[in-house]
Amino acid sequence: MRRDIAMTESAVMQGLLSGMRIIEGSAFVAAPSGGMTLAQLGADVIRFDQIGGGLDYGRWPLAPDGTSLYWAGLNKGKRSIAVDLRNKDGQELLAALVGAPGPDAGIFLTNFPARGWMSYDRLRERRADLIMLNVLGNHDGSTAVDYTVNPAVGYPMVTGRADDTRPVNHVLPAWDLICGQSVAVGILAADRHRARSGEGQLLTLALSDVALAVVSAMGHVAEAQVLGEERPRVGNDLYGAFGRDFATRDGRRVMPVAISDKQWQALCDATESSEQMRLLAQQLGLDFADEGDRFRARDEIAAIIAPWCAARGLAEVREAFDANGVCWGPYQSFLQLVAEDPRCSTANPLFTAIDQPGVGRVLAAGSPLAPADLGRVPVRPAPRLGEHTDEVLAGVLGLSSAEIGALHDRKVIAGPSR
Amino acid sequence: MRRDIAMTESAVMQGLLSGMRIIEGSAFVAAPSGGMTLAQLGADVIRFDQIGGGLDYGRWPLAPDGTSLYWAGLNKGKRSIAVDLRNKDGQELLAALVGAPGPDAGIFLTNFPARGWMSYDRLRERRADLIMLNVLGNHDGSTAVDYTVNPAVGYPMVTGRADDTRPVNHVLPAWDLICGQSVAVGILAADRHRARSGEGQLLTLALSDVALAVVSAMGHVAEAQVLGEERPRVGNDLYGAFGRDFATRDGRRVMPVAISDKQWQALCDATESSEQMRLLAQQLGLDFADEGDRFRARDEIAAIIAPWCAARGLAEVREAFDANGVCWGPYQSFLQLVAEDPRCSTANPLFTAIDQPGVGRVLAAGSPLAPADLGRVPVRPAPRLGEHTDEVLAGVLGLSSAEIGALHDRKVIAGPSR
Numbered sequence: 001m002r003r004d005i006a007m008t009e010s011a012v013m014q015g016l017l018s019g020m021r022i023i024e025g026s027a028f029v030a031a032p033s034g035g036m037t038l039a040q041l042g043a044d045v046i047r048f049d050q051i052g053g054g055l056d057y058g059r060w061p062l063a064p065d066g067t068s069l070y071w072a073g074l075n076k077g078k079r080s081i082a083v084d085l086r087n088k089d090g091q092e093l094l095a096a097l098v099g100a101p102g103p104d105a106g107i108f109l110t111n112f113p114a115r116g117w118m119s120y121d122r123l124r125e126r127r128a129d130l131i132m133l134n135v136l137g138n139h140d141g142s143t144a145v146d147y148t149v150n151p152a153v154g155y156p157m158v159t160g161r162a163d164d165t166r167p168v169n170h171v172l173p174a175w176d177l178i179c180g181q182s183v184a185v186g187i188l189a190a191d192r193h194r195a196r197s198g199e200g201q202l203l204t205l206a207l208s209d210v211a212l213a214v215v216s217a218m219g220h221v222a223e224a225q226v227l228g229e230e231r232p233r234v235g236n237d238l239y240g241a242f243g244r245d246f247a248t249r250d251g252r253r254v255m256p257v258a259i260s261d262k263q264w265q266a267l268c269d270a271t272e273s274s275e276q277m278r279l280l281a282q283q284l285g286l287d288f289a290d291e292g293d294r295f296r297a298r299d300e301i302a303a304i305i306a307p308w309c310a311a312r313g314l315a316e317v318r319e320a321f322d323a324n325g326v327c328w329g330p331y332q333s334f335l336q337l338v339a340e341d342p343r344c345s346t347a348n349p350l351f352t353a354i355d356q357p358g359v360g361r362v363l364a365a366g367s368p369l370a371p372a373d374l375g376r377v378p379v380r381p382a383p384r385l386g387e388h389t390d391e392v393l394a395g396v397l398g399l400s401s402a403e404i405g406a407l408h409d410r411k412v413i414a415g416p417s418r
Numbered sequence: 419m420r421r422d423i424a425m426t427e428s429a430v431m432q433g434l435l436s437g438m439r440i441i442e443g444s445a446f447v448a449a450p451s452g453g454m455t456l457a458q459l460g461a462d463v464i465r466f467d468q469i470g471g472g473l474d475y476g477r478w479p480l481a482p483d484g485t486s487l488y489w490a491g492l493n494k495g496k497r498s499i500a501v502d503l504r505n506k507d508g509q510e511l512l513a514a515l516v517g518a519p520g521p522d523a524g525i526f527l528t529n530f531p532a533r534g535w536m537s538y539d540r541l542r543e544r545r546a547d548l549i550m551l552n553v554l555g556n557h558d559g560s561t562a563v564d565y566t567v568n569p570a571v572g573y574p575m576v577t578g579r580a581d582d583t584r585p586v587n588h589v590l591p592a593w594d595l596i597c598g599q600s601v602a603v604g605i606l607a608a609d610r611h612r613a614r615s616g617e618g619q620l621l622t623l624a625l626s627d628v629a630l631a632v633v634s635a636m637g638h639v640a641e642a643q644v645l646g647e648e649r650p651r652v653g654n655d656l657y658g659a660f661g662r663d664f665a666t667r668d669g670r671r672v673m674p675v676a677i678s679d680k681q682w683q684a685l686c687d688a689t690e691s692s693e694q695m696r697l698l699a700q701q702l703g704l705d706f707a708d709e710g711d712r713f714r715a716r717d718e719i720a721a722i723i724a725p726w727c728a729a730r731g732l733a734e735v736r737e738a739f740d741a742n743g744v745c746w747g748p749y750q751s752f753l754q755l756v757a758e759d760p761r762c763s764t765a766n767p768l769f770t771a772i773d774q775p776g777v778g779r780v781l782a783a784g785s786p787l788a789p790a791d792l793g794r795v796p797v798r799p800a801p802r803l804g805e806h807t808d809e810v811l812a813g814v815l816g817l818s819s820a821e822i823g824a825l826h827d828r829k830v831i832a833g834p835s836r
Contacts, residue, residue: 016608070637226777
């Protein structure tokens, strides 16, 4: 066992955040993806869970043996400890981990309710300079999840085909994912402040605030207040410039966009439509060098581009678009993405084929942040639940084998469950 | 003018990142939102633009006077300098800003092509420990934007009503926004590494890698590889548990979700359907304590909840849901959000009413990260383009009034354009 510890710890000691340790008590997407972001930059992220797994341990999609592909995807590169969270001694172990000494430790990330032993005030008794980031639903502490925040912030009303007025939720849990990156920002910012001032900090981060800050950033709040108008539902069209999806002869679809003038010229060149576009602009009294005028005439512009795409297969469209520098993308299902796109393969240094326990050999992404000199931290699989319980209690808290054995016997802790 | 400088600099000297300085050369969403995230935590973020504005300066939506609400939303709390980027002397000024001394300076964020004077190697001649983060489209340096990445990564094929098979793009530029937060993570991680090792770093961050890392994290890549199945399109239903949108008697819609067992019990209690659900599960041979079984029986479950919602107005649904602790959200357009939701008002400490030049008095969000002891950095409006040109050249580079005047005369730099 001693050798295992040494190997794990040396594997962690690389990357921009090497040495940093974060204790994570979490479930679902936001907090776990924040912790994973830090782990994939080299931090030692120790996630604790109830013995048997937390609320997200069986979340779909599942591998044939029942292993959650979702849990495996969101916890790559962390260490896992399994503890009975209802047991006082289990709580004491976790509080000791959160409060462990060292300038790079003393950081606690959680989306659990910060009550009882998990409250900032109680944990701060362990170390005065504790950094704690608590992800909330709403700023007042009430519950909200991605699926309930999204309907409230306006986007489903303008998402979906223009000929269907029913709201459309995006399937991507975008608010959770933005929140997850904000989690990592908050922890690093608080760590920087602590390194300079010696002061810890309690940071709260409400999921609905993350969404509202985006609605403000994208101009929707000002649009509502200043213009008093609803944004129109424009289907797959790009708002405020030109972009739309087109069908190809072989039943595929493509999305070319022309936000800048250069992109517009490229699209006209590729589709051999410069002269038609010139006549169209003249006829409509518009100037297609203006992105707003391209948006106003989007239906007429699309009517010129659609037959060009419909007369060609995807390969031919790709060739003409690429040769002319058009900004575009093909539509791909998840299966097509994995089968056809070299960006989603080991030809892209983002990806490594790993052996994920319970799942098998799969492509897994590391950090999208690529440090040129230091290189990326190698992609590590998600742990088995409780895989590192003994190692962490020995290595971080200095517990003896006898003490760890007694905790197992009393079912306060557990080792790997699979 | 001297007093203005002092005021501006003192306003910046607070927050977790006070003292940190970032030079930003950017356009659109990803890089600017990353810079704004750091600015709203107290960093001094100096954005440079071509005199007259860059590619995103006129991006829709627009205020009546033509001011971009989008630009104003994405650049809050930054300082702005306007420089002729094609002029050698202008380039020299910017390189000097990027390479300015100090442990908290020497950080450059850009989504421009890192060529010529803007290349890492050239800028690194100014200071060996430069931190530079370059946002790319694809990892190989080729072009991609949110609107062309999104179709490629699978989500539009599973977004939208189940009775319509056409792909649906989400309107939210989610990849840009996730990338923007990753930008801030990368800069803070590199800054931490530099503070410990003395080493700078070039970080690249490709927008499509950000999306692919999410597709991997959410289990879609593994699902494609291990199960070889396409995720079904399930409309607004929550995948793998229960959640769906329902119409109310007064023409509104609500989205209740039941991922956890507790949420499921609350939904049954609120809709007085526990007995019906028990019988339904029995009849189908399913166990609704299992989230997967709730997903399998989603149509039958929805058939019980739909008439309950349809018989009640939004207010009545709200009362019953809240009283029973249901996890739910109302659908709101952007106008309804601003008019009806107290979370989108100054009742939420996230928001402040500010005077935005060219726009007027609008609600604006600060950082969603709320530091309990330190407090949030007050929300500051976006600058006018070139508002801080003179102040930055004097304060950071130490240029004299005469030198700054000569640069104006030669049109190398410009002051506020509106």
